[in-house]
Amino acid sequence: MEIQDLVQHIRTKKSFLCIGLDPDLDKMPPHLLDLPNPIFEFNKQIIDATHSFCVAYKPNMAFYEAHGLEGHQALIKTIAYLNENYPNHFTIADAKRGDIGNTSKMYAKAFLENMDFDSITVAPYMGIDSVEPFLSIENKHTILLALTSNKGAEEFQLKQMYDKYKQETLHLFEMVIKTSLTWKNADQLMYVVGATQTNHLKAVRKLVPNAFLLVPGVGAQGGSLKEVCEIGMNNRIGLLVNSSRGILYASKGKDFAKAAANQAQLLQKEMAAFL
Numbered sequence: 001m002e003i004q005d006l007v008q009h010i011r012t013k014k015s016f017l018c019i020g021l022d023p024d025l026d027k028m029p030p031h032l033l034d035l036p037n038p039i040f041e042f043n044k045q046i047i048d049a050t051h052s053f054c055v056a057y058k059p060n061m062a063f064y065e066a067h068g069l070e071g072h073q074a075l076i077k078t079i080a081y082l083n084e085n086y087p088n089h090f091t092i093a094d095a096k097r098g099d100i101g102n103t104s105k106m107y108a109k110a111f112l113e114n115m116d117f118d119s120i121t122v123a124p125y126m127g128i129d130s131v132e133p134f135l136s137i138e139n140k141h142t143i144l145l146a147l148t149s150n151k152g153a154e155e156f157q158l159k160q161m162y163d164k165y166k167q168e169t170l171h172l173f174e175m176v177i178k179t180s181l182t183w184k185n186a187d188q189l190m191y192v193v194g195a196t197q198t199n200h201l202k203a204v205r206k207l208v209p210n211a212f213l214l215v216p217g218v219g220a221q222g223g224s225l226k227e228v229c230e231i232g233m234n235n236r237i238g239l240l241v242n243s244s245r246g247i248l249y250a251s252k253g254k255d256f257a258k259a260a261a262n263q264a265q266l267l268q269k270e271m272a273a274f275l
Contacts, residue, residue: 021057209234
């Protein structure tokens with residue numbers, strides 16, 4: 001998907017909501033568990049109920065891989081269902097991959113070509129040769145982990161680093177972002193920035209004023225949508241704000257899809273006020 005198509009979709013919907021598809025059998029409505037593929041059925045009903053209020057969906061691979069072949073089949077069916085029925089929605093494989101070049105090339109082929117996701121989250125720790133295979137695929141996007149919401153982010157991402165060549169001190173996440181801009185096809189990069197990290201969001205925007213940011217952590221993790229928008233929004237909107245648990249598990253009854261739609265609509269209305 002071209003970025004201008006995503007921006008147009010956001011403006012049309014008056015929403016920059018991304019819904020995380022993280023199916024947890026322990027939290028699902030019990031009446032789904034006896035179905036042949038409860039994970040896909042759960043996703044399908046959530047998607048059908050919420051598509052009017054969001055512009056993106058983000059399946060988290062761990063919630064599928066945990067169930068082996070059945071989970072993988074549910075993932076394949078989910079992305080195929082999205083691509084066939086809601087092709088205007090931006091899709092994110094939340095896989096956090098990143099390995100030596102030939103391995104990353106296979107990850108890129110699996111998610112961006114074979115499954116036809118629009119994007120994939122990638123860990124930058126191994127550097128340029130682990131990321132560029134993802135960036136080599138035309139009209140696909142690589143969402144680089146930059147600054148996350150979890151407590152452990154402080155252990156590495158917020159460490160101060162001295163660049164002896166430019167004689168400046170940066171946080172590690174800032175150095176990652178600056179370095180990534182030198183990579184081939186860097187215009188296809190997006191960045192993960194947690195909603196609880198708004199005190200560093202200005203620094204991110206200074207480095208990548210035009211890039212899209214995938215922002216998890218609003219709602220259940222305590223992030224403020226208002227702060228994220230005030231600091232992080234650019235002239236192309238430039239934000240995809242993710243919500244997972246607060247939408248998916250708004251109800252455990254047979255009305256779960258309707259309850260999810262209600263929560264998604266509340267977020268969409270809140271987002272519309274910032275557009």
